[in-house]
Amino acid sequence: MAIKEGLRPGGRSARVQESIHSAVRDLLQEQERSTLTVPQIAARAGVTPSTIYRRWGDLSALLADVALARMRPDSEPANTGTLRGDVLAWAEQYLDEMSSQPGRNMLRDVQSSTLPIYCATIIGGQLQAILDRYPDQPKPSVDRLINLVAAPTVFRILFSEAPLEVGELHRLIEIALSQ
Incomplete structure (x- = not known):
């Protein structure tokens, strides 16, 4: 999960996470959340769906992570x-x-x-x-x-x-x- 404390605050991991978070935010502006899918997010972020599944496990965990980042x-x-x-x-x-x-x-x-x-x-x-x-x-x-x-x-x-x-x-x- 991307929220884990052990991740470096910069580098590739942070760039990938920000790209995925940005894709989620952009897609939520364009469409209903009920139609959002991991493959759409991955395509927008320029990563494979397996990257998202490996880091977050599922769509709800990713949405929660994006929400928490916005709440900070x-x-x-x-x-x-x-x-x-x-x-x-x-x-x-x-x-x-x-x-x-x-x-x-x-x-x-x-x-x-x-x-x-x-x-x-x-x-x-x-x-x-x-x-x-x-x-x-x-x-x-x-x-x-x-x-x-x-x-x-x-x-x-x-x-x-x-x-x-x-x-x-x-x-x-x-x-x-x-x-």
Whole structure:
């Protein structure tokens, strides 16, 4: 699987992975995901289908890997100057991005694979970066923020007709931040 830690961060392996990820992203812009096939992706990426099967095993694992790569943040979470403001900014952005159709598809791809733990690792890392900015303030644990803010957000996105309302998100953040 391409997510393995032992792979070199550059070189041929990284170029092949990026080519395949790029092919998946491009094809998903052009057609329905239900019509996507490994041979199409391989042809677009300039590799053989066996390259994809050897690295990912199947199409769902590849889609999950592409989704996880897109979920990784490009930068640190917004720094508003306050813990409450940073958590609010992060949670509102997360809700907005993940409740969009591409966000829902990414969450479903990850959920249907063997990789959901990486999603929690990514979210936990973002929240820990926020908490680390305020070493002298009382603050909740990352687990508390995941349980009271991220988990209800993801649950509503995946299993409800409507995502969490922003007002309810704010109320959950207040609960999470209260000690």
